Amino acid sequence: MSEKIGRDELAQLVAKDIKPGSFVNLGIGQPTLVSNYLTPEQGITLHTENGMLGMGPVAQGDEIDEDLINAGKIPVTELPGASYFHHADSFAIMRGGHLDVCVLGAFQVSATGDLANWHTGAPDAIPAVGGAMDLATGAKDVYVMMSLFTKDGQSKLVPECTYPVTGVNCVTRIYTNEAVFLITKDGVRVRETFGTTIEELQAKMEVKLLPAE
Numbered sequence: 001m002s003e004k005i006g007r008d009e010l011a012q013l014v015a016k017d018i019k020p021g022s023f024v025n026l027g028i029g030q031p032t033l034v035s036n037y038l039t040p041e042q043g044i045t046l047h048t049e050n051g052m053l054g055m056g057p058v059a060q061g062d063e064i065d066e067d068l069i070n071a072g073k074i075p076v077t078e079l080p081g082a083s084y085f086h087h088a089d090s091f092a093i094m095r096g097g098h099l100d101v102c103v104l105g106a107f108q109v110s111a112t113g114d115l116a117n118w119h120t121g122a123p124d125a126i127p128a129v130g131g132a133m134d135l136a137t138g139a140k141d142v143y144v145m146m147s148l149f150t151k152d153g154q155s156k157l158v159p160e161c162t163y164p165v166t167g168v169n170c171v172t173r174i175y176t177n178e179a180v181f182l183i184t185k186d187g188v189r190v191r192e193t194f195g196t197t198i199e200e201l202q203a204k205m206e207v208k209l210l211p212a213e
Helices: 007-017 030-037 087-095 132-138 198-202
Strands: 023-026 045-048 052-058 076-084 101-104 108-110 141-145 171-175 179-184 187-193 209-211
Touching (some): 007 141, 007 171, 023 030, 030 052, 030 101, 045 087, 087 132, 187 198, 198 209
Parallel strands (some): 023 101, 101 141, 187 209
Antiparallel strands (some): 045 052, 052 076, 179 187
């Protein structure tokens, strides 16, 4: 058991877990931080749904070009060999199974890997699906980055999603500030914990937690 970790440390962990040579999409929010921790040696190519391959880290200072942004409107850098294309071609990459990994945020994830990340169902909430459905169903692996509990202490890892579902049986890993979870055919396994134990987490969650194999 290590200490609790912050968003940047979690992004660093996700970046380290992505296989070298992968084609990857990073969703809006926490996932955008992952780009800052990918190394040239990994040879990972980042895709952004507004039409770019070869995205680099988030732009800082003089690097900022307001015309060079990711899907979340955050200024980014480009790596040598970067390419640009039509929005429809970008979605063809997503829908055609050409992405190895996508990293998304979530409101809820079910024990069987269902993803809910576009709408809470609240009357005053603004739905924002974007390309999430395409990514969730098109990528070979879907990693989620999220806080494990809501502000009122409710677990976002649930037996079944109560929010509108984005994709079914699509999530393979969940990275949170409390633990990393693996969605397996046997159930939800806890790969590692941060500043807590499996027993402490189980006491606050309805989902049955299994130890790492």
